[in-house]
Amino acid sequence: MRLLVPFLVATLGLHAQAPRLSEVQERRLANGARLLLVERRGLAAFHATLVFRGGGAEEPTALAGATDLLASALFGGTWPEDLDAQKAQGLDAALHQEEGLLEAVRLERLRQRRDAAAPSQLPALEANLEAVQARLKAQLTASPLADLYAARGGKQRAEATADALFADTELPLDAFEFWCRTESQRLKTLQLSRFSLARAALLADLGQRGPQGLTLLRGAALPGHPYGRDLANNLPALEALRVSDLRAYARRALSPDRLTIIVVGGLSLEGALPILERHLGSLPVHPAGEEAVLPEIPADLGDRRVQAALGALPELLVGWRIPARSHPDHLALRMAIQLLTGGPAARLPVRLIQQKGVAREATLTLDVPGGRLPGLLVADLSPAEGHGLAELERSLHGEILRLQQEPIAPEEWQRAAAQLETRLLAVLDEPARLAKALGRAWAEGGDWRIAERDIQRLRTLGPEAVQAAARAWLKPSHRTTAWLEPALEDGLDPLDAETTKVLKALAATRIEDPAQREHLVSEGLRQLRMLSVEERARTLKLLQAQLTPEKR
Amino acid sequence: MKAFLRPLLLAGLALSLAAQPKAQRFALPNGLRVVLLEDHERPLVRALLHLALEPGDTPPGHQGLGPLTLRMMDRSDAGDLKPADFDRLWEAAGIQVTRTLQAGGLTWRLAARSRDQDRALGLLADRLLRTVLDPQLLELQRLACWQEEERRRTSPRVALRDALDPDPGLRPTQAGLGAVGLDDLLRFKARVFQPSRAVLILHGDLGLEQAKRLVFLSLGSWTAPAAPPPEPAPSIVASSVLVPQASPLVRIPPRGLPPRAQALAAPPEGLSHEAAALLSLLLPGDPAWFPAEARVENGCLVATLDATPGSRPGDMWTRLQQRLEAVNRRGFTQADLDQARAAWLARRSVESLDPDAEMASALAEALGRGASPKRMRALTLEDLNAGLRRWLDPARRHGGLLSDPEPASAP
Numbered sequence: 001m002r003l004l005v006p007f008l009v010a011t012l013g014l015h016a017q018a019p020r021l022s023e024v025q026e027r028r029l030a031n032g033a034r035l036l037l038v039e040r041r042g043l044a045a046f047h048a049t050l051v052f053r054g055g056g057a058e059e060p061t062a063l064a065g066a067t068d069l070l071a072s073a074l075f076g077g078t079w080p081e082d083l084d085a086q087k088a089q090g091l092d093a094a095l096h097q098e099e100g101l102l103e104a105v106r107l108e109r110l111r112q113r114r115d116a117a118a119p120s121q122l123p124a125l126e127a128n129l130e131a132v133q134a135r136l137k138a139q140l141t142a143s144p145l146a147d148l149y150a151a152r153g154g155k156q157r158a159e160a161t162a163d164a165l166f167a168d169t170e171l172p173l174d175a176f177e178f179w180c181r182t183e184s185q186r187l188k189t190l191q192l193s194r195f196s197l198a199r200a201a202l203l204a205d206l207g208q209r210g211p212q213g214l215t216l217l218r219g220a221a222l223p224g225h226p227y228g229r230d231l232a233n234n235l236p237a238l239e240a241l242r243v244s245d246l247r248a249y250a251r252r253a254l255s256p257d258r259l260t261i262i263v264v265g266g267l268s269l270e271g272a273l274p275i276l277e278r279h280l281g282s283l284p285v286h287p288a289g290e291e292a293v294l295p296e297i298p299a300d301l302g303d304r305r306v307q308a309a310l311g312a313l314p315e316l317l318v319g320w321r322i323p324a325r326s327h328p329d330h331l332a333l334r335m336a337i338q339l340l341t342g343g344p345a346a347r348l349p350v351r352l353i354q355q356k357g358v359a360r361e362a363t364l365t366l367d368v369p370g371g372r373l374p375g376l377l378v379a380d381l382s383p384a385e386g387h388g389l390a391e392l393e394r395s396l397h398g399e400i401l402r403l404q405q406e407p408i409a410p411e412e413w414q415r416a417a418a419q420l421e422t423r424l425l426a427v428l429d430e431p432a433r434l435a436k437a438l439g440r441a442w443a444e445g446g447d448w449r450i451a452e453r454d455i456q457r458l459r460t461l462g463p464e465a466v467q468a469a470a471r472a473w474l475k476p477s478h479r480t481t482a483w484l485e486p487a488l489e490d491g492l493d494p495l496d497a498e499t500t501k502v503l504k505a506l507a508a509t510r511i512e513d514p515a516q517r518e519h520l521v522s523e524g525l526r527q528l529r530m531l532s533v534e535e536r537a538r539t540l541k542l543l544q545a546q547l548t549p550e551k552r
Numbered sequence: 553m554k555a556f557l558r559p560l561l562l563a564g565l566a567l568s569l570a571a572q573p574k575a576q577r578f579a580l581p582n583g584l585r586v587v588l589l590e591d592h593e594r595p596l597v598r599a600l601l602h603l604a605l606e607p608g609d610t611p612p613g614h615q616g617l618g619p620l621t622l623r624m625m626d627r628s629d630a631g632d633l634k635p636a637d638f639d640r641l642w643e644a645a646g647i648q649v650t651r652t653l654q655a656g657g658l659t660w661r662l663a664a665r666s667r668d669q670d671r672a673l674g675l676l677a678d679r680l681l682r683t684v685l686d687p688q689l690l691e692l693q694r695l696a697c698w699q700e701e702e703r704r705r706t707s708p709r710v711a712l713r714d715a716l717d718p719d720p721g722l723r724p725t726q727a728g729l730g731a732v733g734l735d736d737l738l739r740f741k742a743r744v745f746q747p748s749r750a751v752l753i754l755h756g757d758l759g760l761e762q763a764k765r766l767v768f769l770s771l772g773s774w775t776a777p778a779a780p781p782p783e784p785a786p787s788i789v790a791s792s793v794l795v796p797q798a799s800p801l802v803r804i805p806p807r808g809l810p811p812r813a814q815a816l817a818a819p820p821e822g823l824s825h826e827a828a829a830l831l832s833l834l835l836p837g838d839p840a841w842f843p844a845e846a847r848v849e850n851g852c853l854v855a856t857l858d859a860t861p862g863s864r865p866g867d868m869w870t871r872l873q874q875r876l877e878a879v880n881r882r883g884f885t886q887a888d889l890d891q892a893r894a895a896w897l898a899r900r901s902v903e904s905l906d907p908d909a910e911m912a913s914a915l916a917e918a919l920g921r922g923a924s925p926k927r928m929r930a931l932t933l934e935d936l937n938a939g940l941r942r943w944l945d946p947a948r949r950h951g952g953l954l955s956d957p958e959p960a961s962a963p
Binding site: 040208346350 | 593595640641647756884887888892895899902
């Protein structure tokens with residue numbers, strides 16, 4: 001009974017204070033786009049989010065990276081020349097020329113790699129490209145505050161996720177109609193004047209960041225699934241992508257029937273709806289084409305392990321395949337994360353960092369890389385000085401077992417519930433976070449009301465439900481473990497480093513599963529080290545010859 | 553229809569502007585300044601407590617004194633509360649706490665349900681006023697502080713950015729941390745943790761009287777500590793962000809990353825807040841930087857040029873210098889000034905969407921660092937371009953390269 005009292009108090013407290021989303025007003029525009037509006041009378045500005053369902057997971061392989069490119073090239077800024085129909089024609093011609101020359105330069109570079117002795121057209125082509133780009137640049141607005149939203153005191157950002165493309169804007173209230181008109185124009189013209197810059201930046205980013213632990217884990221835990229795809233493996237396709245391909249893709253992917261408009265701010269539905277209808281409601285609906293059919297991976301694929309030498313510091317990543325956002329157990333798993341890593345007094349910081357001292361950092365993340373389809377719950381831990389990954393892994397699994405088997409103390413439950421409640425209040429209080437929460441609920445769960453249902457269900461959720469979900473999903477058959485150790489290349493001689501690079505590139509062309517790929521590379525290196533230096537150098541040349549020029 | 557809607561929107565705008573939380577100010581007898589932004593829409597209270605850092609708070613040769621003091625405070629007892637008790641009590645009430653240390657000062661940010669506001673401020677007061685630094689922790693925390701810094705610098709880009717920092721007092725060095733003794737920590741704490749240096753911003757579900765009672769009960773007993781023990785040696789004021797001083801070109805090994813040239817310019821002494829605000833709007837988006845990029849970070853201008861195929865690091869530095877010079881020589885036009893001024897005024901209403909931005913703005917105003925609309929209207933093109941020329945003065949720039957050794961021209 002003594003234990004029951006704080007628990008009841010906590011539950012009742014949650015009943016009394018739990019915030020509601022009932023202020024959300026929903027409408028459909030004439031072309032099928034959804035509108036969610038939250039009126040905040042005290043605000044002199046508005047936050048608007050356009051959410052396009054789809055995202056990286058629905059990209060065809062040939063268009064891998066298209067959502068990232070649309071986020072940066074289409075929604076990264078708001079340039080006058082992209083919205084002015086008169087300027088568009090001249091710009092289109094220059095963009096067309098630039099596209100042709102970029103492709104010619106790419107092909108010439110490939111030809112040069114195949115036959116370095118052949119006379120090169122590259123300098124001439126590059127000079128042409130430079131001239132065309134200079135002409136193109138001359139057509140772009142040169143004012144320091146050229147961005148139309150920045151000039152009105154606004155802010156803009158876009159994010160590509162596995163499940164959706166989010167385009168956020170914040171502007172003063174009197175710019176609302178301007179925003180509606182601008183977004184409508186943007187989606188009609190799909191001008192993409194900064195396409196080549198955006199692509200170059202994305203390619204540079206992917207090339208520079210090198211292999212990533214989380215990408216490796218995703219690939220091993222979700223083999224063959226779009227959620228497990230690594231964009232860095234599709235660089236040649238990304239280099240060959242044309243602006244016309246991206247535009248054609250955007251017409252389908254950014255169609256109104258895939259769009260939800262979320263507006264939070266000092267606007268009433270009566271005032272905003274006619275304006276929205278007039279501009280965004282008039283966007284044409286493009287033929288949808290075939291809906292992407294995404295494969296399903298059984299959660300109990302078996303306990304998988306990957307060991308890789310990446311980065312500078314050791315790291316342990318464990319991913320459990322978990323259900324999609326719409327599954328009833330999803331909320332219980334969120335509460336499990338709160339109990340394990342919700343703050344400095346949560347279980348992993350207290351036991352693994354403070355008491356045992358085996359970990360330096362511990363975080364848990366839900367829905368990696370997305371929540372619309374079954375994804376991963378990922379634990380990311382760094383060992384403390386003098387402790388190894390094996391010890392860290394044992395300690396983590398010990399804590400997971402405790403969560404599954406031992407009763408959860410009422411004070412601990414109350415702490416987790418109180419933190420979730422404060423977080424929910426902050427989400428409701430901040431327009432940007434509220435819009436994001438509604439957009440994610442719609443893109444991942446198919447209905448924004450999931451966000452509200454989660455709040456209601458939190459009131460009745462008990463510790464037993466969390467333990468049952470932990471037993472059902474955080475088990476070995478759902479698990480993939482990645483041990484990441486300092487990069488091999490750091491301590492390798494140049495021949496070994498080059499061999500590792502070539503072996504990795506060769507393996508990437510033939511083996512999709514990163515776990516098998518890493519195994520093949522380390523086994524290949526081990527065997528090659530038994531040969532003499534001359535033999536190893538000869539083998540390296542033979543291996544290099546097997547790579548196509550674009551993969552070298 | 554359009555003509556009918558516009559007055560409605562304008563009326564709505566006027567109504568909204570009238571309903572924005574108005575800053576209410578008061579001060580405690582101990583000198584603590586408080587700003588309240590009242591907003592009863594949701595049962596949530598946010599608090600931001602800022603302690604200003606001044607040049608000279610970190611004596612020469614003691615780099616890392618600030619971060620080490622904070623680590624020691626977080627891990628020492630306060631009254632009868634152990635460090636773990638703090639974590640448990642914050643979390644039991646769902647209070648979210650973050651702490652940051654930047655060149656301008658130390659900041660604690662809290663968010664709590666309104667029913668827990670007393671506990672939130674009370675715990676913060678315990679941490680600030682009743683912490684007794686535990687000397688036994690010093691060696692362990694010194695090591696942990698250095699290890700954290702080493703991990704942070706693993707990235708060559710972070711190392712380059714650090715190397716350009718004109719005020720390195722807050723960046724721990726091994727020698728600096730090694731030189732810090734318990735006396736230094738106590739002196740730093742006594743000098744910095746004073747109510748006269750503090751500003752508290754409250755935002756959310758509490759009224760003025762309630763705020764006064766809350767602040768008085770929790771922080772009213774905060775008094776300036778006894779004069780800090782004397783310095784062991786004559787103290788020399790640490791170099792400030794504002795001291796114009798060019799430095800030699802720094803070179804950081806790229807460890808597999810492509811070459812990068814970077815320049816940093818701290819804002820010049822005496823630059824008005826209005827000119828700084830407009831230049832911070834105009835400079836980052838200026839196409840004249842292309843192919844380099846510029847942004848304003850903690851008040852400093854950072855210009856970056858990344859390598860393209862065939863770039864030579866030495867040439868990259870020269871090209872970046874040329875971009876800086878081009879922007880400096882060209883200056884801005886009256887149209888740029890008018891546009892930036894309008895954007896700045898409009899941006900103030902966009903801040904109402906973000907409680908953190910509203911609180912940051914209220915803090916800047918309380919510290920006398922805020923730009924005022926009246927002075928903004930009076931700013932002339934000559935003022936703006938004079939500010940730009942001083943900010944981009946080659947003698948004030950710090951430059952660096954992410955590249956392997958190669959003969960390069962000096963900055």
